[in-house]
Amino acid sequence: MNPRTLSRALAAFALSSSVISAAYAQNSAPQPVPIVSVIPEPQDRPLTTAMTLQVDATDIDRAIFHVRQTIPVEQGKPLILLYPQWLPGKHGPRGALAEMTGLMIRAGGNALRWTRDPVQVYAFHVDVPAGTASVDVEFQFTAPVRESEGRINVTPNMMNVQWEQVAVYPAGHFTRAIQVKPSITLPEGWTGVAALDGAKISGNRIEYGVTDFETLVDSPMFAGPHYKKWDLGNNVTLNVWADNAKYLEAKPEQIAAHRALVDESIILFGSKHFDRYEFLLGLTEELGGVGLEHHRSSENTRETDYFTEWDDNMSERGLLPHEFTHSWNGKFRRPATMWTPDYSTPMRDNLLWVYEGQTSFWDLVLGARSGLQSKEMVLGEWAKYAGSYAEQPGRTWRSVEDTTHDPIFGARKPKPFASQARGEDYYNESSLIWLDADMTIRQLSKGKKSLDDFAKAFFGVRDADWGVLTYDFDEVVRTLNAVQPYDWAKFLDTKLRQPGQPAPLNGLGKGGYKLVWKEEPNIFDKESMKESNVFNLTHxxxxxxxxxxxxxxxxxxxxxxxxxxxxxxxxxxxxxxxxxxxxxxxxxxxxxxxxxxxxxxxxxxxxxxxxxxxxxxxxRYPHLEAIGQGETAIDRLLSPRRPKK
The missing domain is CATH 2.30.42.10 (PDZ domain)
Known part of the structure; x- marks a missing residue:
């Protein structure tokens, strides 16, 4: 370009830029309003006195919980009430705020003005007159009455009370530092059980002793008129409710398998991080499904034929081993980024491949060791996962660890093409990766060590401590190396944090099995299709x-x-x-x-x-087939540990 042409081009550019600038200057151009949080950060300091919480759960026809609370007011501090949002075990912001209605706050009988925080909408600012010692809070929790509204947790024969849905708490405190005295009124003739202490029953009202708000939320209730319980030993109780009393007829050998689950779990971990444990199990076709872990209890539902058609529902019996394992893995030992001081602080889920992934490994192992599931059923389930990941296209772009964020943004809703999008694969793919870790330890130690040793060293510490002991990636690696030296950091980083990895089949091969394809479904797929009434032609x-x-x-x-x-x-x-x-x-x-x-x-x-x-x-259906003759390493992994009686 010659100098004259260049000069003209620059002049034209300057003119066009000035025209654009002038036009832009004539347009409205707002600036953002700053977001300033006035909600205090939680501090580990006690509330002045205990809150009281009274729940009337008698309106089962309309599924409405009526809530009354008395909450102390700290002098000289604003009162901000929080409704729980980020909930342990749900791995995301699952607070049921949309079902909270009719909020009224009073002091001395006079209604107080409240306003919802425009940014943190789970927070309520309350105008409290000077000198007010406490406020009275009332609201209703309108539980879903049809599936399109959410999970059904109240029916004419059963209810599942999750305390975080029927309580608010004051901002500015760790939830463990807030004391609360809860009570609940149930329908006449109903039995309710929660892992709360100091229960006093008067008619259909249960009043509990003072506890902290964190323990309250971690201690849900099941209740209903058709109820039976069994002592499983080690201060563990199997509490069962059913839509009809006829579904509560369990045979001694069925209860013995649950008792063996408790024994095998305590042998595995070598400790108990609970003073008592309550399995809460609903056998129902009406209540919404749930499987949710807590430190001293778990919420579980299965179909009504759990006992009565025992031989036909073995694939469904992995739930209780899973939730019981969580008392050690997830509740006592928890990733540092997933422990939060209150229910407004977001959780960071990166290590769910330990929290849920290793639990998904142990639930299969404990299912087999206890006899709740057969070895063939466990192999069928691992075959299903192996076949799925062997042909899953989404693994080319998304790592296992990246799927740990799925509960937050995916909200567990169906996806148009789940195999490409991936979902919460940190459960089942991690199960196969931990199987690989177990078999690697066995090979390197010549059979002297296994992942059982990691379980004792990592989860089995501090017997009788039912607090929370946090960890990070480096501690997982250090503990594995203490059990068996190896480049565990590279092993975990490659298989869990890097996309584009091959399907995690190495553990199966090291354990004496290989993935094969057959025209007939394996035992797990066959029973699962029957239970869910689907025809699976994925492969x-x-x-x-x-x-x-x-x-x-x-x-x-x-x-x-x-x-x-x-x-x-x-x-x-x-x-x-x-x-x-x-x-x-x-x-x-x-x-x-x-x-x-x-x-x-x-x-x-x-x-x-x-x-x-x-x-x-x-x-085409996936199966696992033994590579050689005789007992394999996986066979030994799944063998019972408790002495034969």
Whole structure:
């Protein structure tokens, strides 16, 4: 460019810039309003006196809890009340604020003005007259009455009381420093159990002794008219409620398996971090499902046939081992970034691959060791996970540790293509990675050490301490190295923090098994499909169908995906005949000739489409198959530890 041309170009640019600047100057251009928090940070200092909490839970027809609280006021300090938001065990902001209604705050019988914080909407600023010693709080918690509103936790025959839903607390304190005296009124004839101390029962009212707010929230209640309990030893009780009393008929050998679970767990960890433990188990088709850990109890639901059809629901019996393990892993030992001083402080979930992942490993091991589940069932479940991760496309871009953030932003809602998006894989993929760690320790130590030794060294410390002992990544590595020297930092970082890793099958191979594919589902898949009433064709066509032939999941890049099939579409006909499971199975088998497509008539949004799927791979289900003869290392892992009687 010659000098004259360059000069003209620069002049044109300057002119256009000035025109743009002038035009921009004429537009409105606001500046942000600063966000200034006036909510005090929590401090580890006691509240002046104890709060009182009275819950009336008798309105079961409308599922309304009526709440009354008396909360002391600290002189010279503003009163800000908080509704719990970030809840342990739920791994995200799951506070049920939308169901809190009718909030009234009074002092001396006079209504006080309150305003919701515009940023922290779970906080309420209260105008308190000078000299006020306490305020009276009333509100209703309107529990969901249909599934579209949320989890059902009140039915005519059962309720699950989660105290964080029926209480507020003052800002500025660690929740463990806030004392509270709770009470609850239940429907006539109902029995309620919570891991709270000092219970005094008068008619249908239960009044508990003074406890701290953290312990209260960590001690939920199950209640109902059809109730039975069993002593499992070691100060552990199995409390069971059912929709009907006939579902409470358990055989001695069934209870013996639960008793063995307690024995095996205490042998494994070598300690107890509870003075007593209450399994709260609801056998129900009406109450919403739950499996939630607490330090001295757990909330659990299973179907009504838990005892009465014992031989047909073994795949469902991993829940209690999982939640019981959490008393050690998750409640006593907790990642430092997941322990929070109150329920407004966000949790950082990075180490859920220990908290939930190793728990998912131990629930399978303890299920087998106790006899709640057979070795074949546990191998079937590991086969399911191995097959899933062997063909999961989303692992190319997303690490296991990144999935630990899913409970916060994913909120556990269904995803259009879960195999590509990934979900909370830190549970089951980590289970296979911890299996690899166990088998690596066994190999390097020539069978003298295993992950059992890590469990004792990491979770089994400080017997009888039911506080919280936090840890970080480095402590996990140090403890593993103390059990068996190895580059554990690289092992964990590579497999858990790096995307694009191969499926975690090494532990299976080291343990004496390999992943194979067969036309028939393994014992776990077979029972799971029966229990959930679905037809799982993930590893063939790439779809899962519900009982109505509606597709609920489509595998990314699968034959169905390439045929533009999505979740929500419904199969109307197969090869010209009305849909049936047997008909679709036959069509998939017939297509193995590599000439015949799987021909489907699909309906989606009232539009009908004929779709031919080019697939010839036949039915495919994952199985684990022993590599050689004799007992394997995985067989030894799953063998009972308690002495034979």
């Amino acid at each position: 063939s066509l790439g779809i899962i169908l519900n009982k109505d032939a509606t597709i609920t999941s489509v595998m990314w890049n699968s034959p169905a995906f390439k045929a533009n099939i999505v979740s929500g579409a419904k199969i109307i006909a197969v090869d010209g005949y009305a849909y049936s499971k047997d008909g679709l199975t036959s069509a998939i088998k017939a297509a193995k000739d590599n000439k015949t497509p799987v021909r489907l008539l699909m309906e989606r949004n009232k539009r009908y489409t004929q779709i031919d799927i080019a697939y010839s791979g036949g039915l």
